[in-house]
Amino acid sequence: xLVSLVTGLRRRELSTDFLAGLSVxxxxxxxxxxxxxxxxxxxxxxxxxxxYAVKSASSVLQAxxxxxxxxxxxxxxxxxxxxxxxxxxxxxxxxxxxxEICPVDGVVTEGHxxxxxxxxxxxxxxxxxxxxxxxxxxxxxGESPLTITATKLPIDSRYAQIVEVLKASEKNKPRLxxxxxxxxxxxxxxxxxxxxxxxxxxxxxxxxxxxxxxATPCPLLIAIPVAILGSISLAAKRGIIIKNPSVLELxxxxxxxxxxxxxxxxxxxxxxxxxxxxPGRSQGEVLGLAASMERYSKHPLAIAILKAAHxxxxxxxxxxxxxxxxxxxxxxxxxxxKVQISGRNNLGPKDQKRLPPISSGLECIVLVxxxxxxxxxxxxxxxxxxxxFIRHLGPKxxxxxxxxxxxxxxxxxxxxxxxxxxxxxxxxxxxxxxLAIVRKETANAKTLYVGDGINDAPALMAATxxxxxxxxxxxxxxxxxxxxxxxxxxxxxxxxxxxxxxRQVAFQSALGGMVxxxxxxxxxxxxxxSPVAGALAQEGIDxxxxxxxxxxxxxxxxxxxxx
Numbered sequence: 264x265l266v267s268l269v270t271g272l273r274r275r276e277l278s279t280d281f282l283a284g285l286s287v288x289x290x291x292x293x294x295x296x297x298x299x300x301x302x303x304x305x306x307x308x309x310x311x312x313x314x315y316a317v318k319s320a321s322s323v324l325q326a327x328x329x330x331x332x333x334x335x336x337x338x339x340x341x342x343x344x345x346x347x348x349x350x351x352x353x354x355x356x357x358x359x360x361x362x363e364i365c366p367v368d369g370v371v372t373e374g375h376x377x378x379x380x381x382x383x384x385x386x387x388x389x390x391x392x393x394x395x396x397x398x399x400x401x402x403x404x405g406e407s408p409l410t411i412t413a414t415k416l417p418i419d420s421r422y423a424q425i426v427e428v429l430k431a432s433e434k435n436k437p438r439l440x441x442x443x444x445x446x447x448x449x450x451x452x453x454x455x456x457x458x459x460x461x462x463x464x465x466x467x468x469x470x471x472x473x474x475x476x477x478a479t480p481c482p483l484l485i486a487i488p489v490a491i492l493g494s495i496s497l498a499a500k501r502g503i504i505i506k507n508p509s510v511l512e513l514x515x516x517x518x519x520x521x522x523x524x525x526x527x528x529x530x531x532x533x534x535x536x537x538x539x540x541x542p543g544r545s546q547g548e549v550l551g552l553a554a555s556m557e558r559y560s561k562h563p564l565a566i567a568i569l570k571a572a573h574x575x576x577x578x579x580x581x582x583x584x585x586x587x588x589x590x591x592x593x594x595x596x597x598x599x600x601k602v603q604i605s606g607r608n609n610l611g612p613k614d615q616k617r618l619p620p621i622s623s624g625l626e627c628i629v630l631v632x633x634x635x636x637x638x639x640x641x642x643x644x645x646x647x648x649x650x651x652f653i654r655h656l657g658p659k660x661x662x663x664x665x666x667x668x669x670x671x672x673x674x675x676x677x678x679x680x681x682x683x684x685x686x687x688x689x690x691x692x693x694x695x696x697x698l699a700i701v702r703k704e705t706a707n708a709k710t711l712y713v714g715d716g717i718n719d720a721p722a723l724m725a726a727t728x729x730x731x732x733x734x735x736x737x738x739x740x741x742x743x744x745x746x747x748x749x750x751x752x753x754x755x756x757x758x759x760x761x762x763x764x765x766r767q768v769a770f771q772s773a774l775g776g777m778v779x780x781x782x783x784x785x786x787x788x789x790x791x792x793s794p795v796a797g798a799l800a801q802e803g804i805d806x807x808x809x810x811x812x813x814x815x816x817x818x819x820x821x822x823x824x825x826x
Contacts, residue, residue, distance in 0.1 A: 376407030
């Protein structure tokens with residue numbers, strides 16, 4: 264308390280801590296130990312509640328370190344040896360086993376499979392890997408083992424860069440004034456003025472102490488933390504984990520909403536959208552041939568193709584000679600036809616000229632008996648509730664702008680933006696670029712950032728309020744102030760309403776307690792309350808304020824206002 268008092272004087276700030284510290288020191292000086300002890304009890308109780316509310320399970324950087332592999336498998340001919348990941352050197356040959364996390368940036372030299380890079384790049388799909396393909400540290404390997412050659416040291420790899428960006432973001436995050444601090448900045452000078460005036464007019468220094476004791480801002484020190492804990496409990500019951508209690512106080516003040524695309528405004532799963540067929544070919548014919556092959560493959564779009572065939576009730580046929588040929592794609596035989604599923608870059612000049620223009624989303628090319636047959640197109644489906652959620656943010660929650668910041672291609676991001684009703688977009692952005700954009704926006708107005716991947720973690724930390732969607736990434740969960748366990752924008756709306764409910768209850772508790780405290784200060788100034796009686800009166804005020812603060816744990820009438 265003494266340290267807080269001196270610090271406040273040096274900064275020329277009169278805060279709730281200053282007022283409590285001055286009350287205790289004055290009570291000790293005049294021998295009113297019981298009154299001082301009661302104030303200390305209330306002060307420490309409020310601090311303990313606040314610490315409990317703020318404490319989180321683990322830090323972001325601890326979670327990052329836990330996820331990154333500590334061992335790697337160095338390959339020397341046919342021999343494998345385990346080494347520490349930090350000992351990997353450029354040009355080392357490494358084996359990445361199925362479902363392992365890639366320890367370093369490199370290039371595939373042996374094997375065919377897929378890697379999930381969604382945590383790092385924001386791309387929503389499994390990425391094909393074959394000899395010559397680049398791999399990035401932090402990506403999760405699929406079902407097949409891959410041999411890679413390291414092209415960078417672990418410290419220079421993509422994952423390590425994100426760790427460094429996170430460190431810088433955590434270090435530079437601005438301190439925000441909490442609700443109790445803002446109220447205390449007004450209340451403390453007024454209370455001190457009343458105490459000094461009572462002493463001056465009466466000439467009795469004990470009245471100064473009595474006023475100070477009654478004025479000790481326990482409704483601010485205790486009622487607000489109690490309301491915060493109640494709101495944390497309410498949020499948990501709704502499937503929302505509060506990592507940083509300031510989220511509840513600040514989310515209603517946000518005026519700019521920034522969204523990641525993949526897994527946030529979309530479901531993060533590809534769906535078949537259309538086919539562009541050559542004359543003489545039908546969609547049903549080409550899709551049926553492709554689906555017949557995809558039953559036996561690990562192609563990243565296999566699930567989407569099979570689902571489309573099922574929805575269209577197509578009959579699938581037995582496929583044989585299924586194989587993945589580097590530079591050619593997936594090949595096989597279906598009903599006597601040679602079928603090939605590939606990308607446009609794998610086709611010759613003659614077939615290239617027959618392809619339709621590149622559009623947004625993903626695509627694959629189907630050739631039948633060596634002849635171009637069709638282009639199948641896929642999209643990452645927008646969330647059903649996305650447009651109505653975005654549309655209601657302005658009228659209901661006073662957000663002035665909505666922005667999409669994504670690592671995906673511009674055509675895909677622009678397509679989604681049009682679907683959900685957002686005008687401002689930033690596409691093909693790295694985590695560092697996302698962080699710079701969020702910092703720039705946050706410097707001008709309070710920001711709400713909603714994302715779901717590791718590539719969002721630095722931006723989540725830099726925003727005024729960071730909300731992680733889903734529970735797939737513990738890194739994002741640690742970086743965010745709040746985690747929506749269900750992958751739903753409706754839950755984000757509930758979080759905003761819980762924050763609004765907290766502010767209402769906390770203001771009522773704090774302001775009501777302060778009004779009663781001013782009445783007690785008036786009585787103390789007139790000589791009707793001794794220091795101990797004033798401390799006990801303050802306890803009664805605290806009880807009323809805390810009982811009202813407990814209402815924060817009860818849900819308001821409405822927790823969502825869009826449909």
